[in-house]
Amino acid sequence: xxxxxxxxxxxxxxxxxxxxxxxxxxxxxxxxxxxxxxxxxxxxxxxxxxxxxxxxxxxxxxxxxxxxxxxxxxxxxxxxxxxxxxxxxxxxxxxxxxxxxxxxxxxxxxxxxxxxxxxxxxxxxxxxxxxxxxxxxxxxxxxxxxxxxxxxxxxxxxxxxxxxxxxxxxxxxxxxxxxxxxxxxxxxxxxxxxxxxxxxxxxxxxxxxxxxxxxxxxxxxxxxxxxxxxxxxxxxxxxxxxxxxxxxxxxxxxxxxxxxxxxxxxxxxxxxxxxxxxxxxxxxxxxxxxxxxxxxxxxxxxxxxxxxxxxxxxxxxxxxxxxxxxxxxxxxxxxxxxxxxxxxxxxxxxxxxxxxxxxxxxxxxxxxxxxxxxxxxxxxxxxxxxxxxxxxxxxxxxxxxxxxxxxxxxxxxxxxxxxxxxxxxxxxxxxxxxxxxxxxxxxxxxxxxxxxxxxxxxxxxxxxxxxxxxxxxxxxxxxxxxxxxxxxxxxxxxxxxxxxxxxxxxxxxxxxxxxxxxxxxxxxxxxxxxxxxxxxxxxxxxxxxxxxxxxxxxxxxxxxxxxxxxxxxxxxxxxxxxxxxxxxxxxxxxxxxxxxxxxxxxxxxxxxxxxxxxxxxxxxxxxxxxxxxxxxxxxxxxxxx
Ligand code: SF4
Numbered sequence: 001x002x003x004x005x006x007x008x009x010x011x012x013x014x015x016x017x018x019x020x021x022x023x024x025x026x027x028x029x030x031x032x033x034x035x036x037x038x039x040x041x042x043x044x045x046x047x048x049x050x051x052x053x054x055x056x057x058x059x060x061x062x063x064x065x066x067x068x069x070x071x072x073x074x075x076x077x078x079x080x081x082x083x084x085x086x087x088x089x090x091x092x093x094x095x096x097x098x099x100x101x102x103x104x105x106x107x108x109x110x111x112x113x114x115x116x117x118x119x120x121x122x123x124x125x126x127x128x129x130x131x132x133x134x135x136x137x138x139x140x141x142x143x144x145x146x147x148x149x150x151x152x153x154x155x156x157x158x159x160x161x162x163x164x165x166x167x168x169x170x171x172x173x174x175x176x177x178x179x180x181x182x183x184x185x186x187x188x189x190x191x192x193x194x195x196x197x198x199x200x201x202x203x204x205x206x207x208x209x210x211x212x213x214x215x216x217x218x219x220x221x222x223x224x225x226x227x228x229x230x231x232x233x234x235x236x237x238x239x240x241x242x243x244x245x246x247x248x249x250x251x252x253x254x255x256x257x258x259x260x261x262x263x264x265x266x267x268x269x270x271x272x273x274x275x276x277x278x279x280x281x282x283x284x285x286x287x288x289x290x291x292x293x294x295x296x297x298x299x300x301x302x303x304x305x306x307x308x309x310x311x312x313x314x315x316x317x318x319x320x321x322x323x324x325x326x327x328x329x330x331x332x333x334x335x336x337x338x339x340x341x342x343x344x345x346x347x348x349x350x351x352x353x354x355x356x357x358x359x360x361x362x363x364x365x366x367x368x369x370x371x372x373x374x375x376x377x378x379x380x381x382x383x384x385x386x387x388x389x390x391x392x393x394x395x396x397x398x399x400x401x402x403x404x405x406x407x408x409x410x411x412x413x414x415x416x417x418x419x420x421x422x423x424x425x426x427x428x429x430x431x432x433x434x435x436x437x438x439x440x441x442x443x444x445x446x447x448x449x450x451x452x453x454x455x456x457x458x459x460x461x462x463x464x465x466x467x468x469x470x471x472x473x474x475x476x477x478x479x480x481x482x483x484x485x486x487x488x489x490x491x492x493x494x495x496x497x498x499x500x501x502x503x504x505x506x507x508x509x510x511x512x513x514x515x516x517x518x519x520x521x522x523x524x525x526x527x528x529x530x531x532x533x534x535x536x537x538x539x540x541x542x543x544x545x546x547x548x549x550x551x552x553x554x555x556x557x558x559x560x561x562x563x564x565x566x567x568x569x570x571x572x573x574x575x576x577x578x579x580x581x582x583x584x585x586x587x588x589x590x591x592x593x594x595x596x597x598x599x600x601x602x603x604x605x606x607x608x609x610x611x612x613x614x615x616x617x618x619x620x621x622x623x624x625x626x627x628x629x630x631x632x633x634x635x636x637x638x639x640x641x
Contacts, residue, residue: 004032007057007091014090019571023407024050030405031370032058035206040369040402042212042385044376046409046598047565051372052083055208059182060087060095064367065204066182069190071211071509073101073138074487076184084182097182100174100201102189103152107135109164110157110308112150114241122146135169149234154192155319156238156312163304178202187214191222194362205367211509212371213558216355216388220535223358224335224351225323228342229257235320238313244293249285256281257345267340267534270327270348274339278328278348287321326350338534351535353542356390369402375561377406378554379592387550411568413598418612420447420578421594423585423604428525437467440580443606444522447578448474450610451520453498458508458563460525469502476500481507493517509562512569519575519613521567526581526593527559528552553589557596564597574616576609 008025012018027045034041035058045051056079059066070076080099088095107129116122121144128140129150137147152170165171177183183204185193190209193200209215232253239246256262256277294314301307327348330337335350352358363369378384382404385391391402425439426432448455453476459465462482469480478500479489486506493499494517501507508527529536529552540547560579567575577597584590585604594602603609 001029001032003061004028004058007061007093010090010092011053011057011087015086019410021048021050021410023410024054027051027054027372027405027407028057030403031055031208032061034370034403035059035062035064035368038367040363041371041405042376042382042391042402043370043372043405043407044382045372045374045407046411047374047568048410048570049374049407051374052079052210053087055210055370055372056083056087056182057091059206059208060091060093062206063093063181064206065180065202066206066208067190067201067204067366068182068184068208068210069187070184071187071214073105073186075211076101076186079184084184095181096179097184098173098177098180099184100177100189101136101186102192103154103157103170104148105137106152106170106173107132107137107150108152108157108170109135109168110162110305111153114238114309115146115149117146125150132169134173148230154196155316158308158312158315161311162308187211187218188222190362191218191358194219194358194365195222198365206370207363207366207368208370209372211373213373213375213385213562215359215371216385219355219358219362220352223355224349225326227320227323227327227348229253229345229347231320232257235313235316238309238316239290242294242297242310242313244290252281252284259346260344262346263341263344264339264346265341266532267338268532269534270330270337270339274346274348275328275330278324282321282324282328285324287317287324291317291321336534336538353535353538355388359389371402374409374565375558377596378557379596380406384550384554384558409568409598411571411573411598413568413600416568416571416574417598417600418576418609419594419597419600419602420576420606420609421582421584421602421604422578422580423582425580425582427583427586428581437464438471440464440524441468441471443580444468444524445472445474446606447520447522447576447609448476448500450606451576451613453477453500454516454518455500455520455522456493456507456511456513456518456566457500457502457522458524458566459502459504460527461530462504464524465502465504472502474500478502507566508559509565511566513566514569514573516573518567518569520578521563521575522578522580523560523563524580526556526579526583526590527563528556548589553592557593560593561596576612578609 008028012020023045027043027049030041030043031054045054059068068079070079076099080097084097112129121142124142125140125144132139137143137151159165159171162168183201185201187209189200236246236249236253262274262277291314294310294317298307298310298314301310326332327337327350334353336353337348337350340347340349376382376385422443425443426436428436444457457468459468465480472478476498477496479492479502481489481503483489484492489501490511490513493501494513531537539551543550564577567573567577584594
């Protein structure tokens, strides 16, 4: 513990604008102790605890090889380029670290040679490809449409047998990782490592999972499969390049994936008619014969490159055949199978329903495991996440036990925030959906006016978002999710004066806007899972009459707490969270949900919201109403003067 104390003292001295937070020390001590004793820990750390330093410093002091997994590449970037880089400068301990992204983030030298097209973006791509030293897609100022055809793909990669292995961007970077003390990955790569039998990541002793509330969903996706038009078409072009006669197959493949009548309007179970057509397609593809032909060609190949291409294509064909068979049989009881529409092509998908076994396999591969997030508990305990991941007891249970710790946020929500709960709108259930949508527009408008824009409005469905975006009347600049990629929307929000952003799922978590730029978060409905969503439906079915208390309610609480967490991001932030779902006031479970939020004053009238904002110290930009002729950019400029 002495080492930890002195490291935290150094942090206190060296970190610009350091704020002493007992919660951060408490978390760092708990993580340190778990790593020292080869234990496991579930730790919920409220917004503002400073959890990344609270786990990074103990990991560095442990002197053991550590994998840190986060939810997104953006968070990986922050750990590598800010937090770990800073700690390496200030701490006396010597340690090394690196980030590993999935193979599909790197240019593949083999696949690049196979692809060309006449387009301006291809010319720009070629220029970059001839100069890059890393092959990392992040260096590109644009992501070309054809990236998936030139990036690494595990199904088409023969690793050390590949003739380009020694120069391969991905493997060159990968080989340097064996010496690193800390490797930062994202959840998908962590789970692909598990799926591969731990053949992707170098051996490490400790695992820290940040944003751990996403663990189950990532396992569910990674252990599922996809049959898509792009996959099959890519294979046909590859086979044509290998002189296998496939021209007669393009039309049936087009017909299977693109027939408009086959395209589902929403995600839905795979219809019998689709299965019959898939059987026909399989017969026409005659993949067994293709494998036989390729096997014959393999030995007579006149170059290493051709031999490698043939060998990896055989693997690709075998994998495709297994996926098609799986969708025809649909006999894996641990999976749910469904179909969806992806840009006007049919896509068949499967996901794992229960992730407990896979999660156990994951944690058993590490001496210590830390799982953390700002939202791991529902109604004050870890029971939900423990049940979903098969964590059956607390330590000292040697099998799956975890220590548990809840660390509250250092923010003073009573002073900094106000909770508006609407009591007037109809209950947003199926029967009242339309009238709720119509009436919600006026309430959203008046809340936005009270806060002078600066609002994030989070919906649970695209249809409601669309309805509001088409019918809202406001002088404030507003955009809706889908108008541009999420990262650009966030940038737009930060650069625009008094903005309003209407968004759904992606923005319930991960968006981090400090200060007055974001002062109102509207959560339109309690984010219950969507009936008709196959994995959710199947999980509910398996839970029988416990489906509401054991799944629907706790997962809605976690999601709602994530959305709520967008508002207060620093000790100086102030603002309002408005929830327009009157079930929070009228139902017994509503009270459970409200009790899961930080304690703060609750109001039910928009005038009280206005009064709250009026009582806030006025800053030039926030008091400035974007009226006729005053452009948003000008409003932002006023702030910066
Ligand atoms: S080893 Fe070869 S096939 Fe695999 S990513 Fe590297 S260049 Fe591509």
